Amino acid sequence: MVTTGVMTEAELKRMVGFTPDGTFVVSLYLNVDGAKHPRLQDYEKELRGLLHQAEREWIHGDKGVDKAKRRSLKQDLDKIGAFVTGNWRRDGQKGLAVFSCAAAGFWHVFELPVGVPSALIVGDEPYAKTLTAVLDEYKRYCVVSVDRRKARYFTVYLGEIEEHHGVFVDERVPDQVKEGEWASLRQSRIARHIEDHVLHHLKDVAGLTFNFFLEHSFDRLILAGRSELIPKFRAVLHPYLQMRVAGEFQAGPDAPLPEILKESLRVEEDIQRREEEALLHRLEEEAHPGGLGVTGLRPTVDALMRGQAHILLIKAGYATQGYVCYRDHFLATADGVCPVCGGKLSEAPDIVEDMVQLAINQNVQVEHISHVAERLAQDKVGALLRFGL
Ligand SMILES: [Zn+2]
Structure with a gap:
């Protein structure tokens, strides 16, 4: 069964709330954006990498996963691999989300109009936050x-x-x-x-x-x-x-x-377009010292870290490198140590993805600016704030 975007909100809620009985749920997000991956082989290669990594880590690794869970997980990984590399074709879609728990007959596919960070998450429930954030940007x-x-x-x-x-x-x-x-x-x-x-x-x-x-x-x-x-x-x-x-x-x-x-x-x-224009107008009006808006990578990261952000605005397709402590969800634009644990920050290949993830976790609204992207040509990102400083 392929579930597309026409799923009702109630169905989506049920899907998100699914908890299997003693087996894993695999959540796959795959960026299939033609601008980033011109050929099918490009995203299929990325998919194979994610599947192999999950297999190494959870099936052959030392996590002490019991046999039944490993068997179910193997089925999920095989099924997802066969689905994406089989008859499925992107038809202008830029993102793909698949949720599978073979042992429970749980299988959902979403084709998305925006690119999503590619990731494969093995967990006790569907990892749906990325999906719901994408869907929240679109109106019915x-x-x-x-x-x-x-x-x-x-x-x-x-x-x-x-x-x-x-x-x-x-x-x-x-x-x-x-x-x-x-x-x-x-x-x-x-x-x-x-x-x-x-x-x-x-x-x-x-x-x-x-x-x-x-x-x-x-x-x-x-x-x-x-x-x-x-x-x-x-x-x-x-x-x-x-x-x-x-x-x-x-x-x-x-x-x-x-x-x-x-x-x-x-x-x-x-x-x-009108909504994007209104948001950017607000951002431009508020982006002054003491105002309820910040623009540019570093001020926006800082606002997110302080829990000030209300709406995160990103120029569609913007990606840039940064630094993170994944354990403490600390993001920075420059190398250094994590102020929480004191450990060295790791390099993040795309900190914008981590910002989106952090925003989603903080219930910050995420808006990809695509119709008037030229207005974010300089700053690339910004945030409207709940409170100033
Ligand atoms: Zn830390």
């Missing part, structure tokens, strides 16, 4: 496509579209008056009659949309249809849903699915 959209007598529902999440419930057709709405068929007075009466039906239809669709919201708990709503109909539909929506309207486009219920997806992604991109 509901698209309602409506015309004068029909409606269709879609959800768009992580670049995928799913249709729900089929086409809702309101049989009460009569066909439109044909031109020239009626005298003008009669025509206007009939038109009024039709308009009443259309309004009823829109109210029905608004009610269905609210039910759909209760069932699917989407974050935002996109309205699709003819431009003269959308304001009427919007006006009869529940106020709670009106607040969630993110945008609109012209495509009726008969539009092909790829068109609905393309237009929805355009609305989503517009919103993401």
